[in-house]
Amino acid sequence: MASIRIISTSIVCTASDKQSNFRIELTPWDLRLLLEEYSQKGLLFHKPKSEKQYENTHIQHLKSSLSRTLDLFAPLAGRLATIKHDDNTTSFFIDCNNEGAQFVHAAADGVFVADIIQLIYVPKIVYSFFPLNGVENYEGTYKPLLAVQITELVDGIFIGISINHTVVDATSFWHFVNSWSEISRGCECLSKPAPILERWFLRDKDCPIHLPVLSSEKLNNKRVPPPLEQRVFHFSKENITKLKAKANAEIGTNKISSFQALLSHFCGSLVRNKCIDDPNQEMKFRVIMGVRPRMNPPLPQHNFGNAFQGGTVTMKARELLEQRLGYVALEINKIIAMNTDVDLKRFLGVLDTKP
Structure with missing residues (x-):
């Protein structure tokens, strides 16, 4: 080209x-x-x-x-x-x-x-x-x-x-x-x-x-990324709505978000296509979330700068393959919910309390 x-x-x-x-x-x-x-x-x-x-x-x-x-x-x-x-x-x-x-x-x-x-x-x-x-x-x-x-x-x-x-x-x-x-x-x-x-x-x-x-x-000491190909996926609004409804119905709740349902679907698809030999192999997925509304009082969305936190979802390969969409989405939901106002302020180094 x-x-x-x-x-x-x-x-x-x-x-x-x-x-x-x-x-x-x-x-x-x-x-x-x-x-x-x-x-x-x-x-x-x-x-x-x-x-x-x-x-x-x-x-x-x-x-x-x-x-x-x-x-x-x-x-x-x-x-x-x-x-x-x-x-x-x-x-x-x-x-x-x-x-x-x-x-x-x-x-x-x-x-x-x-x-x-x-x-x-x-x-x-x-x-x-x-x-x-x-x-x-x-x-x-x-x-x-x-x-x-x-x-x-x-x-x-x-x-x-x-x-x-x-x-x-x-x-x-x-x-x-x-x-x-x-x-x-x-x-x-x-x-x-x-x-x-x-x-x-x-x-x-x-x-x-x-x-x-x-x-x-x-x-x-610059990190050199591996020579991997990149691909862009497009999910229609209708399909994301279906994934969200399916995830919530499977675990009888309404707290699974569109993002959590989509990420659950993506993680399961990724593991299936990697053909993991050991079903007990641990799989880690990094989840990034905005925290402006999680602060108390909340930070305005137009507060300029950085206000995000990461969390790691750890599951065995077999769980991602065998469990339903809603189960995986719930695990993602739990990791996100762990980022409370107190935890975020502790990260910022402004609270003297210990974990």
Whole structure:
């Protein structure tokens, strides 16, 4: 398949003339991600029928609307910064200095939308549709916290977005993307409130958080993922509704969510297709959950930053093969339910109680 061609690279700053010079301290939820890579999501569209006019205006329109969106999401136009302390520790914060987000315009000559969506596995060229590949979050001290790449296909457009994961989780990521979409469409009133930019701490003494200085060994010890193929699955709303109803009916409850039912179905399918030799082999599944509504009082959904926790579901292969959908979904439900307000605050290091 063809390679991409970079047409231009530029920096997009906030539209407002006001200089941003405030700082945002980082929480334990943020700081645990320093050695992880940027979060990446892509959007694929067919080109509109009025193609000629579209090609002449859409890049500048996307730049302009992104700039206006950054007025609301000023941290994404900033950089990470550090302060070294006398006790040989370091603190990280977001410096909202408006150094700008990266904006790349590229073209994938000879590549059609069908070449992306009709293959069983994600084609390798798709990875080149994203900027800042392989960049780790701590590198946000000198690299943009947000980078967007607009890649022209023959009959479509791919918008690849890379955001520093210490700055946002999935909830804040999509808050930004949806706001940009609405601003781009000229919406007078956004469907979601403006983000709350200040990080949430229970006590003033909890910030800034002091971290041991990151050693060169840790910084250079990048995790190399195995050379696995990736595949995207699509589940219709109707099928997910059926899975949820089936899982709840099997265990006589109504507390199994759509996500839990779908994950249960996926885990069972995965084990069946792996052809596990030992039925007693332990299988571990990592479950990530947003915790804003789990705090007491709840954090607003538009609270900008990271607020998620992970849990591990451990089951034997035979349980996943022999038990019904509802049984597995209930085990997932139990792991998620374990993340109470007290447990979350204990993780944040602001409670003195022991487990």
